[in-house]
Amino acid sequence: METKDIEVLVQKFALQNAYKYGKVPQAGSVTGKLLGTHPELKPHAKELMPIIQKVLAEIGEMSPEQVQSKLKEIAPELIEEVHTKKEARKGLPDLDISNVKPGQKVTLRIAPNPNGPPSLGNARGIVVNYEYARKYDGIFIMRFDDTDPSIKKPMLEAYQWYVEQAKWMGCPPDKVVVASDRIPLYYEYAEKLIALGHAYVCFCEQETFKELKDAGRPCPHRDTSPEENMNNWKRMLAGDFEEKVVLRIKTQIDHKDPALRDWVAFRIVREEHPRAGNKYLVWPMLDFESAMEDHFQNVTHIIRGKDLIKTAQKQKYVYDYLGWEYPKVYHWGRVRLLGFGKFSTSVMKKGIQDGEYSGWDDPRLPTVAALKRRGIEPEAIRNVMVNMGVTETDIEFSMDTLYAENRKIVDSKVNRYFFVHNPVVMKIDGAPETVAGAPLHPMDESRGVRKIHVPENADILVTMIDADNMKPGDLIRLKDLYNVRIKSLDPLCAEYIGNDISVLKKGARIIHWAPKDGVSVRVISPDGEFHGVAEAGVKDELHNVVQFERFGFARIDSINGVIVAYYTHP
The missing domain is CATH 2.40.240.100 (Ribosomal Protein L25; Chain P)
Incomplete structure (x- = not known):
C-alpha cells in the first residue's frame, strides 16, 4: 500500500474518532483501528507512527465543525457509522419522544452544583444525558445550579472543572448555562406569579409555618393581595426584611402530601456568592430555578434520582400557572459505590483542608479527576455508565467493573x-x-x-x-x-x-x-x-x-x- 493511501486511511480513522468523542484521539486508538482493519500493515507499525503523529497534529488545529466537514468530505459513511453505533449502545432504553414537536430537538441537561469537582456519580449523569442527546441528534446542556451561596457554596474552579472533565470523558456540552448569571430573569417570573396571585411573601417563623402546613391550614399571609405582595417582594429585594421572610408558591394547602403545600421559591441570603458577590440578597430555591431553566432551555427530557420524585409535582404548579408544558421525566435509583465508603463533596473538601487527602485527584477519592490521574480511560467510564442503564432499582457498583472495562482498552496499548x-x-x-x-x-x-x-x-x-x-x-x-x-x-x-x-x-x-x-x-x-x-x-x-x-x-x-x-x- 502506498504511503499516501495509508495517510488517507489514518486521516479517516482519526477524524472519525475526533468527531465521535469531541477531541483529538490518542495515537494508540488510531493505530489499533488501522491495524485492526488492515492487518497486513502490522509488520510496518514503526513506520506508521510519523504518519499518525502528523495527521493528529493537523486535527489538533481544527475546530469540531472543521472536523465534521472534513470527515463528511472524505468519508461520509464513517459519520453514519458513528450514529449507527451510538443508537445501538446497550443499556439505554429508548426515550418517549412524543412530546417533541416538529422542528424541536430532544434536549437533556446535567445540572450540578459546582461546590466541588465532578464525582463518579456526576459522571453517570454527564455520560447518560450526553449519549441520549447524541442518540436523538439533540442538545446536551450543562447547567450550573449555583444559587445556594451559604450551605452548598460554589467553588469558582469547579465551573471549569466540570466542562473540562466532561470534554475529557468525550461528552462535551453543546451549551453551558450558569444560574447565578440569570437571577434577574427569575425575579421577572416571580413577579409574574405574584401578579397572578400564585405567589406570596410569608413572614412566618419556620416552626410556625410547619405547624400550620402539617395541619393543612393557611398561614395568615397567604391571602395578602397581589399589590401588597409585590410591595413586600420589592422590600425583600431591597434588604428590608430578616432572613426568615420567604416567597412561597401557592399550591393546594390541604394536599395529602405536606411536602407539596406552599413551597418556598425564594429566600434571603446575605452571604457573599463566589461568582456574583453581594449583588443579590434574594436567591431562588433549586425547585424554582430548575423549573425556570428547564423551560427557558427547551429541555424535553429530565433524568433525575428517584429521591426527587416530588420535584416534578412541585414544579408542575408553576408550569400550570404559566401555561407551560412540563418535560418528560425519568427516575433512576441510587448507586452505592463499593470500595469507597460514603463520600460527599463536603467530606472530601474537609479531608483536603485537613491534609488527609493530597487534593481532589487523590486516588482514594471517587472523583473524575482522580480516575483521570490514575490512568482510567474515558471510554471505560462511558461504557460502564451506559451499561448501568436507566432504572429505578438501586445499584451496587463495584470499581472492579470499571477496572475490567478499562483493562480491555489498555491491555493491548500499554508497554x-x-x-x-x-x-x-x-x-x-x-x-x-x-x-x-x-x-x-x-x-x-x-x-x-x-x-x-x-x-x-x-x-x-x-x-x-x-x-x-x-x-x-x-x-x-x-x-x-x-x-x-x-x-x-x-x-x-x-x-x-x-x-x-x-x-x-x-x-x-x-x-x-x-x-x-x-x-x-x-x-x-x-x-x-x-x-x-x-x-x-x-x-x-x-x-x-x-x-x-x-x-x-x-x-x-x-x-x-x-x-x-x-x-x-x-
Missing part, C-alpha cells in the same frame, strides 16, 4: 516494565555479563524490546514477598534474564545455572526483578503507597499508563527525581 516494590538484594554468583531483552508488549513484536544491561555476577533486586517464599535449593527463572538456584537466604544469594527454559519443567518459579541501578519509583494507590525500583525505561513513559509486570497498571505522573506513578488497577 510492560519490571517494578520491584519492597526490594531485596539478590547476589548472583557465576553469572555472565548480559543484556536482558524483555518485550515491550508480549503480543506485539513490532514494538521491540527493552534492553536491560546486567553486569557479570550482578546484584539484582527481587520483591520481599518473593524472597520470603524462597528456600535454599529452589530453582528460579528470572523473567527474560536467566535461571538461578538459591544458595542462601540471609544474605539472599543464588548461583547462575544457565538460560535453558526447560528448567520450568523441573519446577522452577518465574519471578520478575529489577536492576540494582534502576530508578526509584513511588506508586500512589487507593490502599497506600508502594516504594521500589523499576527499570530505567519508565522514564520515557511520562503521563502514559504502563503495566508493571506481576504488580498492576499504573500511570507515570512525574519523573523528577523519584518517579511518581499513580496506581490504575490490577
